[in-house]
Amino acid sequence: MQYDRAQQILNSEKTIPVFYEGKSIWIEKLNAQDQTAIVTSDSGQTTVPVIKLEEGHLS
Template sequence: MDFQRAQEILNSSDTYEVFYQGKLVWIKGLNPDDNTADVEILGEKIHTKVPVNELVEGGSFY
C-alpha cells in the first residue's frame, strides 16, 4: 500500500480491511518521516510499527 492510501484509510469514516503479513490490523497512526504505520494487530492486542508498503488492503465495510 502506498502512504497516501494509508492516510485516506486512516482519515475515512468507513472501515477497511488492512492486513500485515496476513493478519488483520488497525492503523492507529502514520509516520511520514520513515514511511511507517503504527498498527494494532487485531485479536492479539499487539501494537507495532510497520512499513506502510507492507500493508495490504482488503475490502471495505459500510
C-alpha cells in the same frame, strides 16, 4: 500500500480492512518521515513499513 492510501484509510469514516502479513490490523498512526505505521492486531501494537500493508475487501 502507498503512504497516501494509508492516510486516506486512516482518515476515512468507513471501516476499510487492512492486513499485515495476512493478519487483520488497525492503523493507529502514520509517520510520513520514515513511511511507517503504528498498527494494532490481536497480537498487540507494533510499528511496520506502510509499503507492507495490504488493503482488503469486505465480503
